[in-house]
Structures are given as structure tokens and as C-alpha cells.
Amino acid sequence: MRERGSVHQFLEPFSLDGKSPGTVLAAVRFLHQSSEEVERSLDELEFLCATLGLQVVARVVQRRARPHPRTFLGPGKLREVAELMRRHRAGFLVFDGELTPAQLFHIEKELGGFTVMDRADVILHIFSKHARTAQAKLQVELARLQHLLPRLRGMWTHLERQRGGIGLRAGAGEKELEKDRRIILRRITHLRRKLEEIARQGRVRRARRQEMVRVAMVGYTNVGKTTLMNLLARETLRAENQLFVTLDTTVRRVVLDGIPFLLSDTVGFIRKLPHHLVESFKATLEEAREADILLHVVDVSHPDRKVQVQTVLRVLREIGIQNPVMIYVCNKVDRLIDNPEHIPAICQEVASELSLDGTTPIVCISATRGWNLESFKRILLREVVRIYRERYPHVVPRLPVFRSSRTDQDLRVS
Numbered sequence: 535m536r537e538r539g540s541v542h543q544f545l546e547p548f549s550l551d552g553k554s555p556g557t558v559l560a561a562v563r564f565l566h567q568s569s570e571e572v573e574r575s576l577d578e579l580e581f582l583c584a585t586l587g588l589q590v591v592a593r594v595v596q597r598r599a600r601p602h603p604r605t606f607l608g609p610g611k612l613r614e615v616a617e618l619m620r621r622h623r624a625g626f627l628v629f630d631g632e633l634t635p636a637q638l639f640h641i642e643k644e645l646g647g648f649t650v651m652d653r654a655d656v657i658l659h660i661f662s663k664h665a666r667t668a669q670a671k672l673q674v675e676l677a678r679l680q681h682l683l684p685r686l687r688g689m690w691t692h693l694e695r696q697r698g699g700i701g702l703r704a705g706a707g708e709k710e711l712e713k714d715r716r717i718i719l720r721r722i723t724h725l726r727r728k729l730e731e732i733a734r735q736g737r738v739r740r741a742r743r744q745e746m747v748r749v750a751m752v753g754y755t756n757v758g759k760t761t762l763m764n765l766l767a768r769e770t771l772r773a774e775n776q777l778f779v780t781l782d783t784t785v786r787r788v789v790l791d792g793i794p795f796l797l798s799d800t801v802g803f804i805r806k807l808p809h810h811l812v813e814s815f816k817a818t819l820e821e822a823r824e825a826d827i828l829l830h831v832v833d834v835s836h837p838d839r840k841v842q843v844q845t846v847l848r849v850l851r852e853i854g855i856q857n858p859v860m861i862y863v864c865n866k867v868d869r870l871i872d873n874p875e876h877i878p879a880i881c882q883e884v885a886s887e888l889s890l891d892g893t894t895p896i897v898c899i900s901a902t903r904g905w906n907l908e909s910f911k912r913i914l915l916r917e918v919v920r921i922y923r924e925r926y927p928h929v930v931p932r933l934p935v936f937r938s939s940r941t942d943q944d945l946r947v948s
Contacts, residue, residue: 550625553625553649554623554624554625555588555589555625555626556589556619556625557589557591557627558590558591558594558615558619558622558624558626559579559580559583559592559593559594559628560595560627560628561576561595561629562595562596562598562601562606562607562631563598564597564600565597565599575630576595579630581756582653582656582660586656586663588626588628592624594615594618601631601637603636603637604636604637604640605637606633606637609644615645616644616645619648626649626651627641627648627649628652628655628656629650629651629653630653631653631806635684635686653806654811657804658681658811661811662678668732669729672725672728672729672732673729675725676729676810677808677810677811679718679725680810681810682718683718686714686715686718745926746787747826747827747921747925748798748821749795749796749828749829749918750797750828750829751797751828751829752822752830752850753802753829753830753832753846754802754804754833754845757802757831757832757833757842757865757866758833758902759799759800759831760799761865761901762831762863762865763797766786766911767797769786783801783821784799785798793918795918798822798825800819800821801819803846804845805841805845807849812852812853822853823853823854826859826921827858827914827917827921828855828861829863830843830846830861830862830863831865832862832863832864833865834864834866834869834880834884834898835866835869840887840888843888859917859921861894861895861896861913862885862888862896863897864880864881864897864898864899865900866900866902867880867899868902868903868905874900874906877905881896884896884898895913895917897913
């Protein structure tokens with residue numbers, strides 16, 4: 535009989551299954567890290583857990599040079615965590631890091647009865663919860679299978695009790711393990727073929743739109759990309775204060791002052807994003823790779839905004855985007871200031887923090903309160919017109935000529 539490690543059980547949508555949603559977070563603070571850095575990472579992990587309906591009741595942080603090779607936390611600290619979970623009647627233990635298959639096996643063996651997850655598990659469950667289209671569902675399933683494959687042996691917790699008979703090379707458990715491995719490998723191959731076919735269809739669709747400027751929004755998760763998309767495209771796409779609400783690339787035709795262009799909203803990024811998840815969503819991110827302009831949306835009010843920007847830039851490099859035409863759109867400025875007249879000062883501060891050169895446009899806005907949106911539209915439209923003139927001069931022969939105003943000068947920081 536299969537225990538926790540059933541492949542089909544792992545692929546089922548996340549549910550509490552009658553367990554207490556109480557959750558304990560565990561992290562290792564490395565020697566080079568500050569306590570504030572670790573707490574902010576745990577804050578983000580708590581937000582991820584809340585998206586799944588988990589209620590964080592306690593946090594445990596251990597200072598170590600490196601994770602323990604068997605149990606991530608030290609064995610003594612892990613026993614403290616077990617006692618803490620029993621005291622709080624918690625059902626889940628979530629690690630702010632990626633557990634190796636061996637660590638997962640030994641932790642579950644030590645704890646017994648509790649559900650153990652790492653950050654990657656939580657993100658994958660959220661992606662599964664929010665997947666709507668066929669492409670997104672295929673991408674999530676591929677990522678989860680790639681995450682599951684090296685963990686199969688640890689999931690079969692009853693293998694130690696299985697023994698092969700005389701002359702047999704493997705017991706029943708080993709045979710089932712290899713059977714699951716073959717099933718997963720075949721399914722991964724099938725999913726990759728289907729996603730490649732979807733990617734080919736996407737390339738054909740984009741080829742038909744060759745003579746329109748393409749603008750793609752990228753950014754950390756929950757920075758307000760979808761809200762901005764709704765404003766520009768006059769849409770009512772789902773925008774909530776949750777992580778990874780948008781998984782599918784949405785493309786809309788936008789017209790500003792009579793100039794049309796295509797605007798796409800892409801999946802948000804996050805630190806410690808599992809590599810196989812990035813790989814699985816490469817087809818979705820094709821819109822960003824082939825865009826003429828990237829709108830890098832930043833939550834300017836977040837204390838880790840610089841780290842978030844660096845995370846996005848790193849993922850863009852991973853998918854092959856090196857030196858894009860980029861406009862930094864610093865959203866949620868209303869959380870920092872009460873008067874929009876102070877926006878230029880915030881722009882100067884962020885530009886200096888990000889070490890932007892004088893040619894990189896940056897604009898601070900509040901999408902929810904409508905602050906500085908007209909200035910943002912002027913900056914965006916000016917870049918769209920410039921690309922039309924350079925690449926497609928025969929498409930729109932007469933485009934408006936933009937002259938810099940004082941407001942625009944404030945937005946292009948020198």
C-alpha cells in the first residue's frame with residue numbers, strides 16, 4: 535500500500551485534508567546575513583503560506599554556517615521545532631530554502647505525522663492553485679514533476695521494510711519506485727512536446743503581429759502589473775493582493791493618442807524561484823523575450839525593492855534577455871509620500887539606488903490613486919514612437935514629434 539509518497543497524491547491540488555492550518559516557519563541565518571534580511575524573507579514566505587490558507591503560528595531561525603546535511607536545522611533544533619509544533623497543534627512545517635531529497639526524508643522521519651514543505655513546494659502549490667489555461671496547467675505540472683523526480687525514494691518511506699527474496703534484485707517497493715519513475719519520465723517528455731507545440735503556435739501568432747511595437751510588463755510578484763494593465767488597456771483583469779495571481783501571459787492592443795501597440799502582462803518573479811519553474815514557464819515568457827520595450831514594474835514602497843529588482847534582472851538574463859529597452863515604473867509611491875509633488879525626489883532616490891544611467895527612463899506612479907499616470911503615458915508613448923520610426927517607418931509614416939516638458943525631464947533622471 536502506498537503511503538504519503540504516491541505520485542498521484544502529490545499531483546492533486548493542495549488541500550488541508552482536515553489538518554490544522556497552523557504552520558511553523560523554519561530558516562537558517564547564514565553568517566553573512568543580517569537578522570533583518572532573514573525576517574523579510576520569512577515575511578515573504580508567510581505571505582506565500584497565507585495564499586494557500588496556512589496560518590503561521592511561529593518562526594524558528596538558527597544561525598549556522600551552512601544547512602545541516604541531514605536535517606537542514608541541527609538535530610537538537612529540529613527536536614525543539616517538533617515540540618513547538620505539538621504545543622501549537624500545528625500541522626505544517628515550512629522551510630525557507632530548498633530541501634534536498636535526503637533532508638526531506640530525514641526530517642519527516644524525525645518528526646512523523648507533520649507535513650513538511652520547502653519554499654519551492656509552497657510556490658508550486660500556489661502556481662497549481664492559480665493555473666487557469668491549458669498552457670499554465672501543463673507548465674505547472676511539468677515543474678512539479680521535475681521537482682518530484684529526485685524525491686521519489688524519500689517519499690517511499692516504507693522501502694526500508696521491503697526486502698527482495700532470494701535471487702531477486704529488488705523488493706516490491708523498489709519495483710513500484712521504478713514504475714513511478716518511468717511514469718514520470720514519460721509524462722515529462724509528453725508535457726515538453728505539448729508545450730513546444732504551444733510555443734510554436736505562439737511564435738506564429740507573434741509573427742503575424744510583426745509590424746506592431748510590443749511592450750511587455752515584467753516585475754516581482756504583487757507589484758501591481760495587472761492593475762497597470764487594466765488602466766492602460768481598459769480591462770478588468772483579476773488583480774488581488776496575493777502572490778502569483780497572474781500566471782498566463784495576457785496580450786492586449788492599446789492605443790495612446792492614436793498610436794497602437796501590443797501590451798502583455800507576464801508572470802511575476804520571486805527570489806529563490808525554483809530553476810525548473812523558470813524552465814517550465816519559458817514559453818510564457820517568450821512575450822517578454824521578443825518585446826521591443828520592457829516595463830519593469832517595481833514596488834517602490836517595499837524595503838527590499840533593490841533585491842527585488844536584482845531578482846527580476848537575474849531571471850531575465852536566465853531566459854536570454856540581456857540589454858533590453860527598459861522603462862522602470864515605480865508603483866505604489868502613495869505609500870511613501872502624501873503629496874504627488876514629491877514624486878521627482880523619489881525618482882532621483884530610486885535611480886541612484888539602482889545605479890541607473892541618464893538614458894534609462896524611470897517614473898514613479900500610483901496606479902490605484904492615479905498619480906503621475908499622464909507623465910508615465912508620455913514616457914511610454916515617446917519610446918513606442920521612437921521604435922516605430924526606427925524599425926517600422928513605413929507602417930505609421932506620420933507620428934507625433936514629442937518635445938520634452940519639465941515633467942518629462944524629471945522622469946528621465948540624469
